[in-house]
Amino acid sequence: MEQGEGQNRIEGTVEAVIYQNEENGYTVLRVDAGEGGLTVVGCMPGIAPGEEIAVTGQWMRHASYGEQFKAEVVERRMPAGEKAVYEYLASGAVKGIGAATARRMVEEFGADALHVLEEEPERLTRIRGITRKKALAMGEAFRLQMGMRRLLEFLGENGVELKLAIPLYRRYGDRALETLRENPYLLVDPEFGVDFSTADTLALAAGLDGEDPQRIEAGLLFELQHNLNNGHTFLPRRKLLPATAQLLGVEPERLSDGLDALTERGEVVEERVAGEDACYLAELQEAETYVADVLGEMSRRELLPPDGLDDIIEGIQNAQGIVYAPQQREAVALAARRQVMLLTGGPGTGKTTSLRGVLALFDVLGLETALAAPTGRAAKRLGELCGVEGATIHRLLETQFDPHTGRLVFAHDEQDPLKVDAVIVDETSMVDVPLMRALLSALRLDCRLVLVGDPDQLPSVGPGSLFADLIRSGVLPMVRLTEIFRQAAQSAIVRNAHSVNRGICPPLDNTSSDFFFLRRRDSVRTAETIVELVERRLPRNLGIPPDQIQVLSPTRRGTAGTAALNRALQAAVNPPSADRAERRFGEYIFREGDRVMQVRNNYDVMWQEKDGSAVGMGIFNGDIGRITSIDNRNEVITVDFDGRLVEYSPDMLLELEPAYAITVHKSQGSEYRAVILSVCDGPPMLLTRGVLYTAITRARELLILVGEDQVVARMTANDRQQRRYSGLRWRLGQEF
């Protein structure tokens, strides 16, 4: 599709509804606008033939369907006149009314039929065959529809995305419009995801005073919510007040009462934590306290080790065909004595080998053990390494949507705990506080827990620096593996990862066979080299096909950022072709054969195994797949995620991005045969040691850095980590 220019307005009568998606309201209409039929597309749930509409939007050219009008604001007028009312009712627009009933209604009430239906449905009983019960049900169905329509009009008039009508309705039912008018700030809830400024404009336009308590409280909650994305579980009062004051354009002193009101109502918890006046969203405070309490409790519990533990470990070593180093032996032995433990270490220090040892021990002890990881890829890899199935934590807990709140809930919790005796979690550095809370609440009281990870990897995207906090608290039983095994030490990838971690810039002299540096003096040349490596050099010279190479960049922006690299790599490895369909979506052109990534957790999307053998739910942030087909007629893009096929409708495309190049942050928890990292100048916040270390440790066989050597040196030296406000370590310390 090509985008036309400027806003246009058309008016007409709906002739036919060609397509309507019940879930998200996406609709394709045939509209009679006086000069023949037009195609209008957009979010217009419940719209029906016979309705008069006035639509503001833009003309677009669709590759297969030609010109169509994309609606942004839709004003719907009720059909007037007997003919239009009849057509509207006969179209099936109102549940329970078909053509025959429509005819009788118009015969009886004329053009007033709709008024009767909405205001005095009991009068419908005058029509033969309509009982009182049925009449009331018809009236109710119509009123519901009118509610949706008015809600849509309100959203349209206020420049809020129309597609929010559906989730608003799901949450608030027929009181949605009223509730929204009373409190426009509810749109800022993460479920609706509207900018604070949009909701604020709406509220101010409706006459709310700039210092109204409602506005101030909404601003404070937004600021706390927003800062979860920066990894903070709380904000100190001394930061929260000025930040909110700036957001709202009011004096900080004006905010204290609002904060007090929120605390009184229990939406915010203010608590003295590690010398700060910590302000928490209530659920985060609860989650953090819960995690500290439960892990503190588990840490104190000592278990009786089995008789002959040494012999058992001996047997496990023999079965694995290795001799444990002392630290590894200690790890397995600790798992026999404690209910919870941490197992940490850098690459090649034998974490996985020890984890397998613990798993084997639990097996000998007759414990049923679940293996889990925070991402799908990490879970899969863990399963492969251990020879048993690994699951994502979300899958283990069985994610469900609460249809009333539209929020995510887990099937397993204190009421319905997991039926396992032990859980081993890998890549724990990626687990945030709310997810750990959910996991802990689903463990039986005597369930064992082993948390494995590398604390020097980038921290979780979500709030908290959980794994690092657990380690630094010194409260949990822990084994830290430090010895790099000979086999691993032969790899320059492993050696250099460790040296970066110690702040020593790795040698960039290309004397190894798996770690290379290609010096390029600017980002244009860097990008060219990266494309050449993926397109020709690695496939031809080393036999590594493009789909086993992952290009990484610390940043999205700039010539050597992921956005530009994706365009360049797509043009090189999957160029336009007559036999590969494509579809434009925002700034992207998706094409059959493209490598793509799901960028949000979507728990209620359905996948089907390629061979049709199984179906399931859920595709997660960071999952990488390939577009197998683009059906522009039905507006469906099919993506193959390692054998699981998912169909993306237009509204889901927001969750899909090209993945020839991805940011280092998105690569966490995944491994690739070959990794190419672009190292060009950029903001120091992104050029950190943690980013370089994480990127290097993603590579299994080959790592190539392309760019400027000073940038590599600077990244190695830049050990600044953005401070995350979190009270977990402090709370664990208080426990003892």
Ligand SMILES: Nc1ncnc2c1ncn2[C@@H]1O[C@H](COP(=O)(O)OP(=O)(O)OP(=O)(O)O)[C@@H](O)[C@H]1O
């Ligand atoms: N006790 C041992 N004796 C000999 N080799 C070992 C021993 N423990 C581990 N290794 C070898 O060292 C290498 C690294 O071990 P492992 O994969 O367990 O480390 P890791 O910490 O999980 O590494 P990564 O984080 O890179 O996956 C492997 O090749 C493994 O076979």
